[in-house]
Amino acid sequence: MDYEFEELAFNSGVSDVIHRPFHHGAFNKRIETQLKIIEHERLLKNKLSESYEEIQISRLEVINYLGKAAEYKDNETGMHVVRMAHYSRTIVEEVYTSRAMQ
Numbered sequence: 001m002d003y004e005f006e007e008l009a010f011n012s013g014v015s016d017v018i019h020r021p022f023h024h025g026a027f028n029k030r031i032e033t034q035l036k037i038i039e040h041e042r043l044l045k046n047k048l049s050e051s052y053e054e055i056q057i058s059r060l061e062v063i064n065y066l067g068k069a070a071e072y073k074d075n076e077t078g079m080h081v082v083r084m085a086h087y088s089r090t091i092v093e094e095v096y097t098s099r100a101m102q
Helices: 003-011 024-073 075-101
Strands: none
Touching: 024 075
């Protein structure tokens, strides 16, 4: 068995090494395991993406509520908060658009 080759393969990102001759039952189970791992990774990435979106929405809601609270306290301060929110949104949209084009 060539352990140096196997180590090189794993260091290069390979997730499994199958040696010949191989048993078909074990080979099939290894393939099933790899497919399950891929599916779990996909599900985790989707959950992470959903969680990130929920956090972003929550942050925007908090900012909006804080702006409304300041608006009730003092109209001038409230309008400043509304203007800053508008400027912030414009800047973020511009940055996002610029990054998307790169």
